[in-house]
Amino acid sequence: xxxxxxxxxxxxxxxxxxxxxxxxxxxxxxxxxxxxxxxxxxxxxxxxxxxxxxxxxxxxxxxxxxxxxxxxxxxxxxxxxxxxxxxxxxxxxxxxxxxxxxxxxxxxxxxxxxxxxxxxxxxxxxxxxxxxxxxxxxxxxxxxxxxxxxxxxxxxxxxxxxxxxxxxxxxxxxxxxxxxxxxxxxxxxxxxxxxxxxxxxxxxxxxxxxxxxxxxxxxxxxxxxxxxxxxxxxxxxxxxxxxxxxxxxxxxxxxxxxxxxxxxxxxxxxxxxxxxxxxxxxxxxxxxxxxxxxxxxxxxxxxxxxxxxxxxxxxxxxxxxxxxxxxxxxxxxxxxxxxxxxxxxxxxxxxxxxxxxxxxxxxxxxxxxxxxxxxxxxxxxxxxxxxxxxxxxxxxxxxxxxx
Numbered sequence: 001x002x003x004x005x006x007x008x009x010x011x012x013x014x015x016x017x018x019x020x021x022x023x024x025x026x027x028x029x030x031x032x033x034x035x036x037x038x039x040x041x042x043x044x045x046x047x048x049x050x051x052x053x054x055x056x057x058x059x060x061x062x063x064x065x066x067x068x069x070x071x072x073x074x075x076x077x078x079x080x081x082x083x084x085x086x087x088x089x090x091x092x093x094x095x096x097x098x099x100x101x102x103x104x105x106x107x108x109x110x111x112x113x114x115x116x117x118x119x120x121x122x123x124x125x126x127x128x129x130x131x132x133x134x135x136x137x138x139x140x141x142x143x144x145x146x147x148x149x150x151x152x153x154x155x156x157x158x159x160x161x162x163x164x165x166x167x168x169x170x171x172x173x174x175x176x177x178x179x180x181x182x183x184x185x186x187x188x189x190x191x192x193x194x195x196x197x198x199x200x201x202x203x204x205x206x207x208x209x210x211x212x213x214x215x216x217x218x219x220x221x222x223x224x225x226x227x228x229x230x231x232x233x234x235x236x237x238x239x240x241x242x243x244x245x246x247x248x249x250x251x252x253x254x255x256x257x258x259x260x261x262x263x264x265x266x267x268x269x270x271x272x273x274x275x276x277x278x279x280x281x282x283x284x285x286x287x288x289x290x291x292x293x294x295x296x297x298x299x300x301x302x303x304x305x306x307x308x309x310x311x312x313x314x315x316x317x318x319x320x321x322x323x324x325x326x327x328x329x330x331x332x333x334x335x336x337x338x339x340x341x342x343x344x345x346x347x348x349x350x351x352x353x354x355x356x357x358x359x360x361x362x363x364x365x366x367x368x369x370x371x372x373x374x375x376x377x378x379x380x381x382x383x384x385x386x387x388x389x390x391x392x393x394x395x396x397x398x399x400x401x402x403x
Contacts, residue, residue, distance in 0.1 A: 091187025
């Protein structure tokens with residue numbers, strides 16, 4: 001460790017552990033001053049857009065179904081697999097009936113793009129031919145075998161109002177419901193283990209020009225229903241299956257090619273659904289260390305300014321992560337120790353701002369500490385948002401006190 005690192009270590013480390021309130025640290029100290037490092041003045045960082053290989057996508061908060069042909073980001077497509085579960089064990093035989101209709105219903109928690117353009121939304125539902133498991137980890141680039149026979153006969157979207165939530169009803173072929181009803185009272189309806197050996201689940205995909213639906217599998221409206229009546233009777237009955245709870249469900253996204261992004265050297269692209277993230281590297285650390293000699297570091301923030309877009313809303317929040325020496329992506333100690341509210345990341349006043357004080361001190365005082373950060377979407381497998389950053393409006397702000 002050279003003389004700069006040694007001196008900086010004792011100065012910065014002492015300050016870090018002497019401060020008790022991370023939210024007001026250094027702001028009221030006499031002699032406090034500020035300097036800003038930006039990519040317009042000092043070349044102390046680089047940033048670029050990189051592809052996201054895949055995301056953990058099982059048991060996601062939302063199931064994403066649809067497609068957007070984005071004029072800048074290109075094609076973004078969401079599909080998913082799901083199990084459906086018995087309402088209870090030991091289902092009795094239901095005989096002497098006629099199936100009236102079969103519906104797969106999901107509550108719509110939100111959408112991305114334009115729901116008014118959903119007229120060109122085409123939905124396909126297939127029967128899975130391989131097992132999926134609730135206790136397994138799955139990623140967004142998975143693919144599963146399924147029977148190529150499309151079960152959909154029709155669908156409609158109810159957009160809801162102030163008193164009712166939106167939902168989608170996907171009507172399936174009656175013969176599919178008859179196949180399931182024929183198993184009632186038999187060994188395949190004893191419990192979910194037996195049922196899932198018989199019926200492994202469903203695969204849903206869709207095409208559209210500008211609509212991705214956010215489906216909520218645990219909502220009250222979300223269910224698979226077979227409507228029927230007893231022959232000779234006119235009472236409408238239903239046999240309902242559960243889509244949430246312990247049902248395995250996996251989001252899957254199309255592979256994005258970074259060459260498809262409209263090129264702009266002044267823009268950085270971030271996209272959910274295993275699209276893109278920003279890779280940020282600190283450079284010329286010795287120059288930064290020299291600037292910090294003889295100074296008590298009170299607070300360090302990094303700000304990313306974004307371009308607003310009314311057609312495609314930006315992420316409400318981003319995470320800033322780091323790559324450790326083992327190549328694993330982990331949270332900064334500013335997040336894990338100080339908490340999410342202290343760390344930041346919410347979109348406010350056209351900017352994503354992060355408090356990285358602890359990370360910055362560790363970076364300057366520990367030569368084994370990595371200088372590579374990633375800016376990624378929060379819940380990237382549960383939303384379709386995308387964000388474009390202004391590369392010329394990124395700044396590192398350091399509040400310090402001369403000592």
